[in-house]
Amino acid sequence: MIKLLEPSQTERWDKFVLATSGGSFFHLAGWQQVIKQAFGHPTYYYYCERDGQITGILPLTHIKSPLFGNTLVSNAFCVYGGILASDDQSFTALKTQAQQLARDLRIDCLEMRNRVQAHPEWPHKELYVTFRKELDPDVEKNLNAIPRKQRAMVRAGIKGGLVSIIDDNVDRFYAAYSESVRNLGTPVFSKNYFRILKEVFGNRCEVLTVEHEGRLIASVMNFYFKDEVLPYYGGGVEAARDLKGNDFMYWEVMRRAVERGCKIFDYGRSKIGTGSFRFKKHWGFEPEPLFYEIDLVTAKQIPEINPLNPKYQLFIAAWKKLPLPVSQWIGPWLAKDLG
Template identity: 50%
Template sequence: MTVRIRELDDASAGAWDSFVRATPAATFFHLSAWARVIRGAFNHPTHYVFAEQDGAVVGVLPLARMRTRLFGDSLSSTPFCVYGGPVAASPDAAAALEAHAVGLRRRLGAPVLEFRRRAAPDPGWEERPPLYVTFRKPFRITGDDGKDQAANIPRKQRAEVRKAIRLGLASVSDSDTDRLHRIYAESVRNLGSPVFPRRYFRLLAEAFPGEHDVTTVLHDGRPVAAVLNFHFRDEVLPYYGGGTRGARAVSANDFLYWEVMRRAGAERGATLFDFGRSKIDTGAFSFKKNWGFEPERLHYCYRLAPGARIPDNNPNNPKYRLMIAVWKRLPLPVAGLVGPALVRGLG
């Protein structure tokens, strides 16, 4: 039967997501709800399409176009997500989705088409020089905290977790994205990065009602660290997190991620921890390696219009050093006001 390419709509969202959940190569970031989140939070047009054969979904391709004056113009699978690109049940479906994406880039006039691949680069595509890695590791929670810690995290991190417990830190799990956002905004400002709008976190919670939670660490009743987690199949994915300036002194960050792991295993039966994307040789990269995770290179692949270049919108780019230095000094209310307008081009 002929493979047809169709646009995602409300009527096809259920079949799309059923295909994603049943296909091992698909990821949480291939779920259809990301389309309305990206549109609603950032006002970027989305072009989600699926391959259909004999009335069944046989492939999906999430795409969104980011076009801003400061950070350029690209058609990506998928901005604000770690993984992307087409996922298909057959070579014919994969080829049809790729051909659609290449043609769509030309029709839209976007200079860059990007696929964010985890497992392998796309043959014939230009690949970004090594920049991003992801960290994934199996784990197992059996109910005995001491033995579970020894089995799942290195000795130094176990010591940090025990220190946090002695200091009286505790965790709560809920859906309070506003509390998370306050902590996250302070954390990314201190790193020199623009903050996402509060609305983005709220939309994520609404889009994935049974597949997210927020873990918050409290010290003397005050929130000092928090992270938004996604849950997909047997995986837990801590995604947007941060801590206050005082978090490190009380080992709140190590305690936070141990609590995410512990709760996901004990309460949801999760067995794989996806620590997410980091840039090579950054503080986040080192933190995750110290937790016993091995980096896996991410393969971000490109089709470019004549004369176009692979985007380099990342803090390692020397042209952004002054901007980062200035941003770290901004009062938090100012950073919170200006940041969302900038970050929409940094997906």
């Protein structure tokens, strides 16, 4: 039987996610609350139940935008998602439910963001990869495993007097992150979105900030899931480049994660051939393909809503020149539909 998630069932939902192979931070029920509060998009969190037990879950978000199309995504604002099921019957039932909803809503396409190919009959975006690596329990072994040139950057940050601090709010994080995002020509999310993430996910969501002589240099929001750490949103101020602030920041995330008992460092999604792709390779991480599988409903081809699309180049160039306060004011209006 397919049901829609009610607040009284979120604990059962999360227990299933934590116990099932393939479950990720982005399958957790808290995302429904985050997306509703921060963006106001309709969500459809389906689960399959048999003999009183949850046997499959599927978080879906409906984003309808005059600028960026009409899509149903699992899961929006997340790098992973898709159907999580303990058996083929539940998988098929949830897939059928999603396809029916997609047709009822007359959307452009249904998108499943999978780490492993789950719908070989659907086309998929050959655009993204992820970077994941096992951590050694010995902190020094992790440092020595970083390729020599990148390790020198980390050591330069340490020698230069950088320190990391865990912040209990998102204020300094937002200052660094919004500046970085503006410099990339990308609309920034609202500060309220990040506040909600911390409120909803509690100690699974942590902000690490890098300082130099008391000044903000860089900051990153990390997600913790089982034995994994995912540095998800991050950025630095102008001084970060010369002080090797970002290099030091990610090392500190890794170091602290080992002390916390984490065994996997998930560097997250990058577009093939971009600066972030090369940066992660320099750390000795190898790319793993992501399967963003698309069921075309009313669309004739996969929508190209990404910064590599040539039609967005003028917009990106103009956005980079915006004063930071203006980008922080206008950006959230656009970013809420870029799921």
